[in-house]
Amino acid sequence: MRKLLTFLALPLALASCEYESLETKYPEAVATCDTAGMDWAKARQILEDNSCISCHGASSPSADVALDSYAQARFHLVEGRAMGAIRQLDGYSPMPQGQPPIDSCSIARLQAWIDQGAPEE
Ligand code: HEC
Secondary structure, eight states: OHHHHHHHHHHHHHHOGGGHHHHHHSHHHHHTOOOTTOOHHHHHHHHHHTTHHHHSSSSSOGGGOOOSSHHHHHIIIIISSHHHHHTTOTTSOOSSTTSOOOOHHHHHHHHHHHHTTOOOO
């Protein structure tokens, strides 16, 4: 089983350098991560669980980045700087501010939502 999980994680780790450190650190979490059938409700739950929405809600959102509506979150995740901030890449403000990075499965699920066309439902 462990071999299988490592085998499944490998293409993900190789697919993108951006993922590398998280996925080599937590390969099993990523391999068992359910990224199928993402929609806005699931994506929003991840943002909610990681405090994003408490600082980036509808009224006076930090940095004018509102993440609580489908249209705005879609804009910031697909076209904006949110995934760079979440992955804590150079040149981005690391998010969530003042907290540990969000777990690799949640990052993979947000990326899957984007790759699936960021569907509302
Ligand atoms: C404690 C409050 C707080 C939390 C929690 C928080 N943010 Fe932020 N966020 C800020 C502030 C303040 C800024 C503007 C200052 C800065 O860029 O450092 C910001 C900036 C940003 C930016 C612009 C970054 C850039 O480099 O242009 C994005 C995108 C963002 N946040 C997304 C998120 C996401 C996604 C989460 C959840 C994973 C999150 N934030 C959690 C307060 C927060």
